[in-house]
Amino acid sequence: MPTETDDLVHHLAYAAANTTFETLAPEAIDAAKKSILDTLGVILAASGVEPAVRAAIDLVREGGGTPEASLLAFGGRVPAIAAAFANGALAHCLDYDDQTPWGQHASSSIIPAVFAVAERKGGVTGQDLIAAVATGQDLFARLRCNVGWRKDWNLSTVVGVFAATAAAGRVLGLSASQLAHALGIASMQSSGVMEVVAGTGSDLRGMYAGFSARGAVTAVLLAEKGTTGVDTLFEGEYGILKTYFGGVYDREKILEGLGTDYLGSGTLYKKWPAVGTAHSHIHATIELLKENHLTADDLSEIRVFVGDYHDLMCRPLEARRTPTTLVDAKFSLPFLVAVGAVHGTVKIAHFSSESLKDTSVLAVAQKIVPISDASLDWTLELPPGRVEIVTRDGRRYEKTGTGVPGNDDAPLSWSDLAEKFIDCAAVAVVRHSDDSLDEVVDSIKKLESLEDATVVLGILSPAASNSCSPEYETSSQTTSPKTGARL
Numbered sequence: 001m002p003t004e005t006d007d008l009v010h011h012l013a014y015a016a017a018n019t020t021f022e023t024l025a026p027e028a029i030d031a032a033k034k035s036i037l038d039t040l041g042v043i044l045a046a047s048g049v050e051p052a053v054r055a056a057i058d059l060v061r062e063g064g065g066t067p068e069a070s071l072l073a074f075g076g077r078v079p080a081i082a083a084a085f086a087n088g089a090l091a092h093c094l095d096y097d098d099q100t101p102w103g104q105h106a107s108s109s110i111i112p113a114v115f116a117v118a119e120r121k122g123g124v125t126g127q128d129l130i131a132a133v134a135t136g137q138d139l140f141a142r143l144r145c146n147v148g149w150r151k152d153w154n155l156s157t158v159v160g161v162f163a164a165t166a167a168a169g170r171v172l173g174l175s176a177s178q179l180a181h182a183l184g185i186a187s188m189q190s191s192g193v194m195e196v197v198a199g200t201g202s203d204l205r206g207m208y209a210g211f212s213a214r215g216a217v218t219a220v221l222l223a224e225k226g227t228t229g230v231d232t233l234f235e236g237e238y239g240i241l242k243t244y245f246g247g248v249y250d251r252e253k254i255l256e257g258l259g260t261d262y263l264g265s266g267t268l269y270k271k272w273p274a275v276g277t278a279h280s281h282i283h284a285t286i287e288l289l290k291e292n293h294l295t296a297d298d299l300s301e302i303r304v305f306v307g308d309y310h311d312l313m314c315r316p317l318e319a320r321r322t323p324t325t326l327v328d329a330k331f332s333l334p335f336l337v338a339v340g341a342v343h344g345t346v347k348i349a350h351f352s353s354e355s356l357k358d359t360s361v362l363a364v365a366q367k368i369v370p371i372s373d374a375s376l377d378w379t380l381e382l383p384p385g386r387v388e389i390v391t392r393d394g395r396r397y398e399k400t401g402t403g404v405p406g407n408d409d410a411p412l413s414w415s416d417l418a419e420k421f422i423d424c425a426a427v428a429v430v431r432h433s434d435d436s437l438d439e440v441v442d443s444i445k446k447l448e449s450l451e452d453a454t455v456v457l458g459i460l461s462p463a464a465s466n467s468c469s470p471e472y473e474t475s476s477q478t479t480s481p482k483t484g485a486r487l
Contacts, residue, residue: 184229
C-alpha cells in the first residue's frame with residue numbers, strides 16, 4: 001500500500017488495481033452501466049452519420065493484424081490497439097457522449113479501451129468490467145476537479161488517457177505496481193491542446209478520444225510485458241502536474257475517499273448531440289419560444305450571454321453562424337441555438353451535409369448576438385447560459401438555462417437512455433433488429449450477472465444483425481450505406 005510521501009501515481013494505481021464490484025456503491029455501478037450503454041449507442045450513430053471517422057476505419061482495416069477485438073458498428077476484428085483507436089474515434093465524434101458535472105468526457109476514452117482489452121483477454125466478467133469503468137471514471141473526475149486548468153490543454157485527452165489506462169489495466173488484472181508503470185507509459189500519449197477543440201475546419205475535435213483510448217491500451221499491454229514507468233510521474237519536478245497545470249493541484253482532495261467513494265456516480269448523459277457547454281443556451285431558447293408562443297420567424301434578435309468558454313463557441317462569429325463541417329456545427333453556439341429555435345429540439349438528423357445548408361436555421365443563426373458576461377466564466381462548474389430574445393414588434397424575454405435535460409437537475413433515466421440508444425442505432429451504418437437492440441439494453445442493465453461481458457458486442461456485430469445494408473465502402477463514398485443521404 002502506498003505511503004503518504006509516495007507520488008500520486010502509486011495511490012491511483014493501487015486504488016485501480018484493488019477496486020472490485022463489491023467496493024462500489026449502487027450509484028457508481030449504475031453510472032458505469034449507463035455509460036457503457038450510452039457510449040455503445042453513440043458509436044453506432046457515429047458510424048452512419050459522421051464522415052470524419054471514415055479515415056480511422058479505413059486505416060485500421062488496412063493495417064490488418066491479429067483479430068483480437070471488434071471494430072464496432074462496421075464489423076470485423078482487428079488488434080486491440082487498433083480497435084481502441086477506431087472505436088474511440090467513433091465514441092466522441094458526435095459530441096453526444098457522457099460528461100462529468102464539470103464538463104469534459106471520460107467514457108469515450110474508457111469504454112473503447114476496456115472492451116478492446118476485455119476481448120483480447122477473454123472471459124472478463126460483467127462485474128469486473130463494471131469495476132474497471134467505475135475506477136476509470138473516478139480517476140478522471142478526481143483529476144478534473146482538483147487541478148488548475150487554464151483552458152490551454154484539452155483535459156478530455158490529457159486526463160482521459162490516464163483514466164482509460166487505469167480502467168484497461170483493471171480489466172487486464174495488472175498489479176498495483178504494473179498499473180503504476182502503465183500510467184507512466186500512458187504519459188507518452190497525454191496530450192492535446194485546446195486549439196484542436198476551439199479551432200474550426202478540422203476533424204480532430206471529433207476524433208480525439210481515439211488517441212487516448214489507443215494510448216491506454218498500448219500502455220497496459222506494454223506494462224504487462226514488463227516495460228516500466230516513472231515513480232514520480234505526477235508530482236515530480238517535471239511531472240504531469242507541473243507541466244500541464246503549473247503545479248496547481250489539491251493533493252488532499254485528489255486522495256480524499258480514494259478507493260471508497262467513486263466519483264463517476266455523478267456522470268451526466270446528453271439529451272442532445274452537441275457540445276454540453278451549449279445546452280443551457282439551447283434549452284433557454286427553446287423554453288422562451290414555447291412559453292411565449294413564439295416561432296423563430298417572430299424574432300429579430302437572440303442575445304446569448306457568454307463567459308470565456310461560451311465565447312470560444314462564438315469566434316470567429318461568421319464562421320460559427322455558418323459552420324462548414326459537422327464537427328464545427330456541434331461546437332457552434334449560434335448554429336446550435338438556431339437549431340433549437342427552429343426545430344424546438346436538437347437531434348442527430350439536424351447534423352448532415354444538407355442540414356448545414358438549411359436556410360431557416362442559417363437565417364436564425366444570423367440573428368444570434370453574443371454578449372460578454374464575465375460572471376459566466378468557467379472555473380469548476382460552468383454557470384448556466386442566459387438568453388434574451390427580442391421580437392420583431394419589440395418585446396423582450398429573458399431566461400437562464402436551468403433544468404437542462406441530462407443535467408444533474410434533470411437527469412436521464414434508464415428509460416431515456418434506452419430510447420437514446422435505439423435512436424442512435426437507427427442511423428447506424430448497419431441496421432439492427434428491434435429484438436437485438438432490446439437484448440443489448442437488457443444485457444447491460446444486468447451486466448453484473450454476465451460471465452463474459454463482451455457478449456453484448458456479439459449481439460451488435462453485423463454478422464448477428466440481420467442487416468440488409470450493403471458492405472461498408474471506403475471513405476470515398478458519398479452516400480450513407482443505410483439511408484442514401486449525402487455525406
